[in-house]
Amino acid sequence: GAGVSQSPRYKVAKRGQDVALRCDPISGHVSLFWYQQALGQGPEFLTYFQNEAQLDKSGLPSDRFFAERPEGSVSTLKIQRTQQEDSAVYLCASSEPDRGTDEQYFGPGTRLTVT
Amino acid sequence: GIQVEQSPPDLILQEGANSTLRCNFSDSVNNLQWFHQNPWGQLINLFYIPSGTKQNGRLSATTVATERYSLLYISSSQTTDSGVYFCAVEPVDAGGTSYGKLTFGQGTILTVHP
Numbered sequence: 001g002a003g004v005s006q007s008p009r010y011k012v013a014k015r016g017q018d019v020a021l022r023c024d025p026i027s028g029h030v031s032l033f034w035y036q037q038a039l040g041q042g043p044e045f046l047t048y049f050q051n052e053a054q055l056d057k058s059g060l061p062s063d064r065f066f067a068e069r070p071e072g073s074v075s076t077l078k079i080q081r082t083q084q085e086d087s088a089v090y091l092c093a094s095s096e097p098d099r100g101t102d103e104q105y106f107g108p109g110t111r112l113t114v115t
Numbered sequence: 116g117i118q119v120e121q122s123p124p125d126l127i128l129q130e131g132a133n134s135t136l137r138c139n140f141s142d143s144v145n146n147l148q149w150f151h152q153n154p155w156g157q158l159i160n161l162f163y164i165p166s167g168t169k170q171n172g173r174l175s176a177t178t179v180a181t182e183r184y185s186l187l188y189i190s191s192s193q194t195t196d197s198g199v200y201f202c203a204v205e206p207v208d209a210g211g212t213s214y215g216k217l218t219f220g221q222g223t224i225l226t227v228h229p
Contacts, residue, residue, distance in 0.1 A: 031215055042201055042219030043158075057214060060131040089156060095215070102146055102215060103203065109156050 002026070004107035006092050012113045014080045021077045021110045025094030032075050033104060034067055043091050049075060051099040082114045117142045117206040121220035128192050128227050136187040136223045138202030146205035147178050148217065149187050154197050161187070161200075192227045199224050 005024040013019050025032050030051050035043035036059075046065070048056040051072040060067070064083075069075040079086055089111050093104040118141040128134055138147075149161040162169050162176040164185065169176055173192075178185040189196055203217040 033216060033219075042203075042221050043217075045216040045218070048215050050215075066125070091158065092218075097215070101163060103148065103160065104217060105160060106150075106158040111156070 004105055005093055006090075006107040006110050008024030008110060009108060010111050010113075012115060015084060015114055017082055018078065018080045019082055019112065021079075021090050021112070023075045023077070023107060025073065025092070026074070026096070026105060028054070028098045029094035031070070031097055031102070031104075032069060032096045033093040033095075034075070034077050035093065036061075037076075037089040037091055039088075044078070046090075076101060079112075082112075082115055084114050087112055087114045117204060117218050118127065119202060119204055119218055119220040121200075121202055121223050123223060124221065125224045126226070128225070130192060130193050130194060130227055130229050131143070132227075133188070133190045134192060134225070135188070136200055136202075136225075138185045138187070138204075138220055140183050140185075140202075140204050142183075143207045144180065144183075144204040145207045146217070147180075147185055148203050149176055149185070150201045151196075151198050152201060152222070158201070189225075192225075194227050194229050197225055197227045 010046045014074040034046040037043040045059040049069045064080045066078045089109040091109045095104045120139045150158045166180045173190045176189045199222040203219045
């Protein structure tokens, strides 16, 4: 089946604007993760959903970051009042731990540039 | 939190050479994955290998969980193997449960010349 998809692939925002990044996980995957990858670094965890429940948001860098998954499938990561330090690639991943493995599969990412 | 160290940070090879990438981690883990990040930024799953040995074509991986390290072997390297290789682990807490989130190493940048 189809893999994890993300949109938009590229987003340029002026400082202070709000942005919304979308993730479509693999169909049937109950676990969904958001990661942030700065240039030259490994991805860093932001938040985790099991179905519609946000069970871990310890990685969100500030209260300007907000994520939701209201129906347990598609998820949106929203960043309010963007700052230059928010420039990064935002990666979404999904997994299906009920199948006996929690292997995560990643989408292509959204590259956010804040000018 | 858990520390993940990858070595070497950079590796330059001639096509056809073999290589070994290493991942050390500081605590017990429930999950370990190796990824290849291609030049377009896509993370490609190579292995899900919390313990033991697996092989897939020219690639193989071994994780020794009790000694807290994993190795990725690339044989007969090709130019298409170029990119960044990441090791990522899912730590286990003292109660034996895990929370799903992956902690990544800094990656190994592999360049294969023709």
